[in-house]
Amino acid sequence: MSARIIDGKAFAATIREKVAQHVARLSDAHGITPGLAVVLVGEDPASEVYVASKHKQTVEAGMRSFEHKLPADTSEADLFALIDRLNADPEVHGILCQFPVPDHLDERAIVARIDPAKDVDGLSVTNAGLLAAGEKGLVSCTPLGCLMLLRDELPDMTGLEAVVIGRSNLFGKPMAQLLLRENCTVTIAHSRTRDLPGTVRRADIVVAAVGRAEMVKADWVKPGATVIDVGITRIPHPDKPGKTKLLGDVDFEAVREVAGAITPVPGGVGPMTIACLLANTVTACCRAHGLAEPEGLTA
Amino acid sequence: MSARIIDGKAFAATIREKVAQHVARLSDAHGITPGLAVVLVGEDPASEVYVASKHKQTVEAGMRSFEHKLPADTSEADLFALIDRLNADPEVHGILCQFPVPDHLDERAIVARIDPAKDVDGLSVTNAGLLAAGEKGLVSCTPLGCLMLLRDELPDMTGLEAVVIGRSNLFGKPMAQLLLRENCTVTIAHSRTRDLPGTVRRADIVVAAVGRAEMVKADWVKPGATVIDVGITRIPHPDKPGKTKLLGDVDFEAVREVAGAITPVPGGVGPMTIACLLANTVTACCRAHGLAEPEGLTA
Numbered sequence: 063m064s065a066r067i068i069d070g071k072a073f074a075a076t077i078r079e080k081v082a083q084h085v086a087r088l089s090d091a092h093g094i095t096p097g098l099a100v101v102l103v104g105e106d107p108a109s110e111v112y113v114a115s116k117h118k119q120t121v122e123a124g125m126r127s128f129e130h131k132l133p134a135d136t137s138e139a140d141l142f143a144l145i146d147r148l149n150a151d152p153e154v155h156g157i158l159c160q161f162p163v164p165d166h167l168d169e170r171a172i173v174a175r176i177d178p179a180k181d182v183d184g185l186s187v188t189n190a191g192l193l194a195a196g197e198k199g200l201v202s203c204t205p206l207g208c209l210m211l212l213r214d215e216l217p218d219m220t221g222l223e224a225v226v227i228g229r230s231n232l233f234g235k236p237m238a239q240l241l242l243r244e245n246c247t248v249t250i251a252h253s254r255t256r257d258l259p260g261t262v263r264r265a266d267i268v269v270a271a272v273g274r275a276e277m278v279k280a281d282w283v284k285p286g287a288t289v290i291d292v293g294i295t296r297i298p299h300p301d302k303p304g305k306t307k308l309l310g311d312v313d314f315e316a317v318r319e320v321a322g323a324i325t326p327v328p329g330g331v332g333p334m335t336i337a338c339l340l341a342n343t344v345t346a347c348c349r350a351h352g353l354a355e356p357e358g359l360t361a
Numbered sequence: 362m363s364a365r366i367i368d369g370k371a372f373a374a375t376i377r378e379k380v381a382q383h384v385a386r387l388s389d390a391h392g393i394t395p396g397l398a399v400v401l402v403g404e405d406p407a408s409e410v411y412v413a414s415k416h417k418q419t420v421e422a423g424m425r426s427f428e429h430k431l432p433a434d435t436s437e438a439d440l441f442a443l444i445d446r447l448n449a450d451p452e453v454h455g456i457l458c459q460f461p462v463p464d465h466l467d468e469r470a471i472v473a474r475i476d477p478a479k480d481v482d483g484l485s486v487t488n489a490g491l492l493a494a495g496e497k498g499l500v501s502c503t504p505l506g507c508l509m510l511l512r513d514e515l516p517d518m519t520g521l522e523a524v525v526i527g528r529s530n531l532f533g534k535p536m537a538q539l540l541l542r543e544n545c546t547v548t549i550a551h552s553r554t555r556d557l558p559g560t561v562r563r564a565d566i567v568v569a570a571v572g573r574a575e576m577v578k579a580d581w582v583k584p585g586a587t588v589i590d591v592g593i594t595r596i597p598h599p600d601k602p603g604k605t606k607l608l609g610d611v612d613f614e615a616v617r618e619v620a621g622a623i624t625p626v627p628g629g630v631g632p633m634t635i636a637c638l639l640a641n642t643v644t645a646c647c648r649a650h651g652l653a654e655p656e657g658l659t660a
């Protein structure tokens with residue numbers, strides 16, 4: 063039996079629609095418009111595309127978008143001065159600095175400078191700590207997106223075996239915390255795991271985030287399992303010279319014959335990330351104003 | 362074959378000895394004496410015993426011990442004023458408030474008030490976040506003690522399957538983070554885990570922290586596994602009327618016939634906790650002075 067293909071693009075659209083509805087309610091009832099500030103240092107072309115996409119989706123959701131493009135040689139002091147102004151600006155509810163930044167800037171220090179209550183990328187030590195402590199914070203967008211897809215697929219994850227492949231601070235560790243909150247039995251596997259196929263095979267939920275193209279094979283996957291593929295590897299397109307193709311961490315064509323449900327790459331987890339960024343901005347705005355948080359948009 | 366019994370009492374003594382040596386070096390080379398401040402609110406008899414024990418071991422290690430006993434009706438404002446003074450005091454490198462505190466005080470708020478660099482109990486959101494982010498912080502004493510026992514038993518844990526039973530913020534979650542750092546494949550199991558015996562059976566390392574007496578049975582344990590028992594349940598003594606007896610989460614007498622190594626209760630993990638508190642205080646002191654951290658006393 064072939065797996066259900068989880069349509070992340072369509073699901074992300076429903077999240078953006080929920081965000082837009084909540085934004086409209088905030089405006090109507092309280093005269094408040096959530097605002098997202100994006101800081102871009104330098105002229106990385108991929109980052110420019112990504113920032114433009116964030117801007118477009120922010121505006122489409124009815125929110126304010128504040129773009130700050132700084133030259134590549136911006137000093138840390140000038141960048142921090144901007145972040146401090148954004149931290150203090152009551153019209154700005156979310157702040158993110160697009161990474162990578164030029165080498166003379168320290169990404170950790172930048173994240174640490176952003177007010178944790180406005181850290182809508184959920185990257186700060188404080189937000190990692192709030193997640194670990196089971197308290198309210200802002201959850202990093204990609205794991206939050208995976209959680210939303212999983213909740214839609216599996217309304218009750220209690221007691222399910224979840225295996226997260228990859229233990230990065232940005233994804234694997236927060237993803238494991240989120241699955242634990244859903245009452246899964248959670249295993250974190252990684253490059254040093256002795257029997258990765260055997261470990262993955264026991265999972266009802268597999269979340270793969272290692273960045274090795276098509277690593278997860280069909281015989282690694284328990285029949286009926288839900289497979290979330292976070293990996294993205296760009297390869298030369300096999301049929302179209304000069305073009306490239308995106309591959310996930312999962313051998314999609316083979317695994318879809320075994321899994322119960324699976325996210326494709328592209329069109330699975332990817333589109334959820336910006337949608338979750340918008341969701342986090344609305345959440346941060348509601349908290350800043352002491353208002354009820356939007357339902358279905360937070361961890 | 363019967364398991365090696367891990368003597369936590371003896372091992373804690375070696376940790377305290379290492380602490381004392383490092384304290385002597387700090388004094389000789391730099392004229393610095395690490396200081397630990399313990400705040401006790403109210404007159405809980407068990408807490409008084411525990412605070413006295415901390416005081417004694419702190420002094421025996423050559424460190425300064427500052428005891429602050431406050432009446433049970435101390436206001437939050439007065440308690441916070443004391444914490445603020447201790448935060449600012451350069452002779453105080455570690456601060457802990459003995460829990461439980463009277464009901465009118467909020468334990469989370471107290472922990473949040475302590476400077477994270479002096480939070481030698483490792484309970485703050487900041488220290489949880491630093492652990493999750495793989496950065497340097499202060500690690501909670503009981504998981505740190507378990508880690509030290511495990512490192513002594515298994516110098517290389519790479520690729521071993523570790524199962525932590527219990528997902529508390531105070532123990533299970535930080536313990537899982539520490540085992541992940543040691544390159545274990547880590548599973549967090551808990552009350553909602555469907556097949557707890559089967560989950561535990563696959564572990565090379567079992568760390569049990571649920572507080573259910575003798576829950577982990579012999580047929581749950583893989584032959585040769587290392588078993589760390591963090592649970593403590595006090596029951597009426599079966600043979601001595603009017604006396605009590607401590608039981609761990611592991612059915613010790615049966616499991617010792619299967620495991621490769623096992624901690625007893627009492628005398629296993631318990632004695633490590635205060636030793637790790639002293640170790641954290643020395644670590645905090647070294648960091649406060651920009652000096653090299655003691656080897657073998659940190660995570």
